[in-house]
Ligand SMILES: [Cu+2]
């Protein structure tokens with residue numbers, strides 16, 4: 046049986062007053078977010094950045110119909126309440142009618158016609174969104190969802206990108222969606238597309254980005270602890286820009302550049318669980334008193350930590366070998382505080398090459414204090 | 415044995431006063447083993463009321479946490495547990511059982527002119543199953559909590575290391591409680607109608623409960639089986655829903671919504687029944703389109719079995735399935751619209767008493783209009799692909815579940831309170847509370863519509879900073895709403911201790927529930943009543959009984 050470690054809330058995680066006055070601008074974790082999307086002219090939807098204008102059309106049509114009926118109902122109610130209010134206890138009703146066939150036919154048939162228009166309009170739009178045109182299927186990306194990050198594979202380029210994806214403007218694109226663990230959903234509000242990502246089967250979604258800019262990509266299906274941090278940025282760029290493959294930035298020619306590349310890998314793949322500010326969450330933090338490395342004079346050395354190996358607790362030093370093992374084979378030694386919780390999935394060489402792993406370690410070292 | 419029912423002492427009448435169901439016997443055991451439908455209804459009222467307050471507390475915690483983008487109070491994991499608790503408590507322990515269990519139990523036999531429900535022992539068993547479910551749900555919190563959302567979507571619910579099996583068992587029991595209540599009401603309606611009470615003379619609350627009962631009996635077993643399968647899957651890795659073992663997570667969604675869409679109507683039909691009842695009594699005018707309302711309840715009950723797929727438009731179902739599900743979903747809009755229009759038409763040219771039950775009813779009519787109309791926005795396939803799983807959906811179903819169903823429940827509670835206890839609450843406080851609840855409710859959920867259409871996904875412990883103004887506004891609204899509810903609980907409880915005596919027929923109802931003495935005696939009527947007039951015929955109303963306090 047799992048005794049509650051997290052409910053009721055732990056005191057040290059509840060700095061209520063300190064945070065009440067916190068500046069929202071610097072809030073929300075290490076993830077880099079796109080700028081807020083502009084709103085459209087009615088201020089209800091984010092400005093449309095794809096060709097699916099029928100979504101907005103039908104949304105506003107329905108909206109207008111709703112407002113009409115709402116005002117009608119509200120008006121009749123208010124009028125009646127004012128006009129026919131009971132003033133003496135024995136006041137009878139002003140009318141006892143219980144039927145009015147023409148009226149009843151009208152209020153059945155008119156809504157029926159209206160909803161059938163909506164149905165046909167919506168279905169037509171849906172066909173558009175689910176019928177992948179050939180141009181899009183020739184430009185197929187793969188989006189891999191895993192708790193709690195997104196990895197993107199491009200049609201004609203060997204390098205993947207994580208937490209960010211680049212698209213060419215005005216070029217129809219299809220995403221093949223795959224999940225490594227539980228349900229997720231691929232949602233780009235500005236493009237009006239959403240599709241569940243289901244483990245064990247491929248789903249597809251397509252659209253044509255028509256506006257340059259950066260957009261939010263959210264996970265819209267609850268997937269556990271850091272569901273709300275499962276975020277990616279969508280960059281829509283010109284063809285020239287796209288040809289430069291901006292996602293391919295990995296560079297380990299100097300230790301500093303390696304650390305910078307390591308940081309971007311961290312942001313794409315590790316930041317949903319590991320923090321770098323010393324506060325432990327779904328996973329141990331890489332910094333702080335329980336972090337990985339510490340400064341010893343001008344040297345950077347691993348800190349000691351308690352781990353559980355084959356059921357026995359022991360103390361090890363977090364050196365590079367230990368860290369490599371923690372990433373390649375996480376179950377070999379579990380950090381003692383986490384031994385009974387959900388673990389990390391292994392990152393094999395297919396997900397994190399040796400050079401990338403070294404870059405991440407280089408980045409971890411820069412966190413030492 | 416000491417008495418556990420303060421209500422009893424408050425009304426301990428002199429020995430010559432007539433005995434009623436509250437004071438005819440006393441002591442813990444006389445309640446715990448009671449077969450009286452009114453006492454069982456009262457126990458349901460207390461139980462579901464407490465569950466509502468607990469669920470409401472979780473809701474306030476959720477809203478407080480979301481005051482700022484990176485969350486104010488909890489870790490992500492704690493937040494996920496709390497929103498799950500909020501949903502599960504509200505749906506399974508409150509919204510589904512509350513109206514049939516409490517008001518339905520108390521009022522249905524009275525309205526039929528019956529001495530009790532047809533199967534009183536089964537009725538008590540339903541209550542105890544509910545209670546065991548509630549206790550197990552509370553245990554599950556202690557045994558590690560649960561963080562799956564109230565929907566238990568596989569495979570996450572199979573992998574998480576929380577107390578999913580325990581809460582599953584709780585829901586299984588609650589399901590049986592609901593099935594038994596449904597069975598009981600069906601039999602009671604068929605067998606125990608007073609002489610002269612033909613089907614089309616039955617009050618609409620009875621019709622609504624009847625349609626609800628059909629749904630409970632037919633749909634709930636599917637939920638029970640689904641939850642059992644999840645438990646087996648977790649314990650023995652069978653491979654039904656788990657893709658790693660060759661199972662199919664989408665199958666779970668189909669099973670789940672095959673129950674949970676009809677469940678929406680299990681929850682909302684009784685609310686419709688209450689509102690139908692209240693608009694006529696407080697407008698003192700026969701219901702407009704009685705038969706249409708009765709048939710629309712049945713129509714909704716039947717169609718509701720065929721629209722579950724509208725919860726899964728993004729799951730990649732075939733276009734044919736989408737076509738059918740969307741079409742039928744729009745179709746449900748029609749009987750629902752007919753109901754709303756008929757209620758408004760009943761009020762039109764009525765003799766409208768603006769007392770607190772009527773204010774709650776008017777609040778319902780406005781909020782339900784918004785809830786229903788925004789449902790139409792979601793029914794369109796292409797628009798739903800954008801709005802699905804955002805706060806727009808959250809706001810929509812709260813307009814239906816909290817704004818409409820809970821408000822109808824409050825309306826009914828205020829309406830039958832004098833009947834149940836023979837006392838009146840403070841009307842001024844009641845009107846203030848209704849206003850506060852109405853304002854707070856809209857302040858909570860209108861911002862959620864806006865941020866939802868802008869793309870704010872639901873079940874997020876943290877969010878992108880641009881949504882903060884809406885979240886903060888929503889949090890303030892929730893606090894207002896919470897204080898309105900607190901005020902309501904206060905004056906209702908206070909009325910039991912200090913309330914004025916109610917009138918014999920407080921609101922001037924003409925259905926049989928108002929023909930029995932107030933509060934009703936153990937077997938409701940001294941003589942079995944005979945029904946000779948049509949339903950809601952206010953020319954038969956004895957106005958004196960609305961002005962004479964009980965004896
Ligand atoms: Cu997610």
Ligand SMILES: [Cu+2]
Pocket residue numbers: 674675678721722724725
């Ligand atoms: Cu539904």
